[in-house]
Amino acid sequence: xxxxxxxxxxxxxxxxxxxxxxxxxxxxxxxxxxxxxxxxxxxxxxxxxxxxxxxxxxxxxxxxxxxxxxxxxxxxxxxxxxxxxxxxxxxxxxxxxxxxxxxxxxxxxxxxxxxxxxxxxxxxxxxxxxxxxxxxxxxxxx
Numbered sequence: 001x002x003x004x005x006x007x008x009x010x011x012x013x014x015x016x017x018x019x020x021x022x023x024x025x026x027x028x029x030x031x032x033x034x035x036x037x038x039x040x041x042x043x044x045x046x047x048x049x050x051x052x053x054x055x056x057x058x059x060x061x062x063x064x065x066x067x068x069x070x071x072x073x074x075x076x077x078x079x080x081x082x083x084x085x086x087x088x089x090x091x092x093x094x095x096x097x098x099x100x101x102x103x104x105x106x107x108x109x110x111x112x113x114x115x116x117x118x119x120x121x122x123x124x125x126x127x128x129x130x131x132x133x134x135x136x137x138x139x140x141x142x
Contacts, residue, residue, distance in 0.1 A: 006078035024068035037077035
């Protein structure tokens with residue numbers, strides 16, 4: 001399923017443990033859905049596992065809420081890389097409720113590529129950059 005500017009999506013369903021006392025998804029649980037979609041995106045591009053002695057760590061995460069999701073709702077989480085910097089990658093997300101296509105939440109996550117021993121930023125590997133650019137086309141800011 002695609003929804004411009006997104007070319008990738010992953011589906012999930014709201015579990016009972018995701019909801020709060022009001023019966024809606026607790027705001028912090030959306031990050032779990034974004035992580036799931038980001039992992040599936042990376043798996044689809046063959047980039048899921050650490051490369052060249054480094055790995056990505058979360059630097060920033062912003063979320064904007066528009067409508068609630070409830071127990072057993074099916075969600076489609078659209079995912080894309082919107083920017084690749086020298087040492088970081090920014091993902092963009094939009095979560096929609098299925099089947100009515102209601103936009104629930106949007107988010108951005110910026111991850112920094114670091115040396116796992118030194119804990120210092122490294123340059124994003126060329127292979128990673130090339131695979132994302134090949135998938136996303138000209139929509140990735142570099």
